Amino acid sequence: MxxxxxxxxxxxxxxxxxxxxxxxxxxxxxxxxxxxxxxxxxxxxxxxxxxxxxxxxxxxxxxxxxxxxxxxxxxxxxxxxxxxxxxxxxxxxxxxxxxxxxxxxxxQAKHAAAYAKIIRADNARRILRGHAERLASTATDPGLPNPAASTLGLADDIGRVLDSLSEQFAPHPGSLPRTALPADVPRQADEEDLDEERLLLATATAYPAEVQQMRWLTEADFLLPLHAVLWQSITALVHRSDMVDPVTVLGEAQHRGLLTDSLTPKDLMALVSTPAGSPEYWGERILKRALLARAQTVAARITAYTDDPANTPHQLITGSRRALADLNALRTRWNRATTPAPSPVGRSSARAGQPPRATSPPLQPTLPASRAHR
Incomplete structure (x- = not known):
């Protein structure tokens, strides 16, 4: 009718x-x-x-x-x-x-319970979508004093919502969503971000002892593939207990195929030869950007699940939990990076006056952006 x-x-x-x-x-x-x-x-x-x-x-x-x-x-x-x-x-x-x-x-009036279940299922979809939208908005808000903490707090909220929904909707066979997921949210790199990656590489080369404690940072966290492979080169030397300086980094980078006509040995050594601050400081900033980017990707995936009407409530729950697992893996590394550690004993007096990790040191001249991108 x-x-x-x-x-x-x-x-x-x-x-x-x-x-x-x-x-x-x-x-x-x-x-x-x-x-x-x-x-x-x-x-x-x-x-x-x-x-x-x-x-x-x-x-x-x-x-x-x-x-x-x-x-x-x-x-x-x-x-x-x-x-x-x-x-x-x-x-x-x-x-x-x-x-x-x-x-x-x-x-059929006697089917009231079935109608109520449909309504509750649709509400679960709307709730999850709303939380995903807030997660994406928070992860991209430049005005927040502590965006990482705010973003992880919203991820915790989503986890609690999923726990609550799992108690309301019984699991069933074939519970994995078949939704085509969107590509990862592109990470936009401005010159300041790339400068911070260069400074990390230079300070890590100058102070390799601290790199040993930075297993929480991986090559996937970098914006520029060149910087990611250079980080792999430095950490490989450190973990083998080899000598680390611009020349040995050059040798390791050569074995990894980094040298090209547009990136000469001199360019590469210049890239890792101007330290400022501490590796931990720059590493935390790089990891924070990666964390916020991952949160945006998670939000986009959960939104895609909720926008697909074919997904049942349990499929929404299962897919959203899998998406959150990717963020939680990065959260674990973030917690390791930001947990206060005892002051190192015998730190070189040459670094006694460096700024603390909570304060950004002034940027030093680095390899021109046009060369570093190649």
Missing amino acids: TYAPEPDEDDLDLVSAPKPVHYAEQALLGALLLEPARLADTEPLIAHHFDSHTHAALFTAIRTLPPPDPAHHAKDTAWLNAVLKHARPHAPGLNAPYLHHLIQFCP
Whole structure:
């Protein structure tokens, strides 16, 4: 049966084609208006689960008012009038014809529990999508004083939501989503970011002893592939307990195929020869950028899952947990990097006056960007 809503029916005046949940809400409300005792079959459904504000107001009225005597309810509309009166202050567009339409639309009042489950499933989808949007927004907000902590806090919120949803929706076979995932969010590199990577490479070459404690930083965290391979070269020397200086880094880089016509040995040595600050400081900044970029990718994946109507609630839960696992792996490295460690004993007096890790040292002249990108 087709229903043409009145112009003033709030969110019942749908511009686009209604989603499946719209019809589930109509069917459920029709069942409850027809047989109010069916309300007991809808637990744990609450008004917040409804997509339509008007439907939520009507459901609240049904839950609030005492159920009528079934025999009396079959003969008159007194209870329906009371429900309408209770709901209209919160949804002015409601009217008696729409209530009668809901009753006529409902296929089977005894299926109220199934309609409620559809509504709860759609609400789970909307909740997850909202959390993913907040995660993406926070990870890209340059004005936050501590974006990493804020981002990880929102990731924890998503984890708690998934735990809650897993208690509400039973698992089933074939629970992995088949949604085609979007590509990783591109990482934009400005010159300041690349300068920080160059400074890390130079300070790591100058102070290799500290690199031994920086296993929390990997080549995947770098923006520029050249810098990633140079970091591999430096860490390989350190972990083999070999001598580390610009010349030995050059030798290791040569074995890794870094030298080209556009990147000469002199260029490469210049790239790792101007230290400033400490390796830990620059490493933490690089890792933080990687953490925020990973959070954006996780948010995009969860959003893709929620946008795919073919996914069941359990598939949403399973896919979202897998996405979060990628972020949690990076979180573990971030925690290692930012956990205060005892002051090293016997640190060279030449570094006694260097700025602390919490303060950025001034940038020093480095290899020109046009050469470093090649």
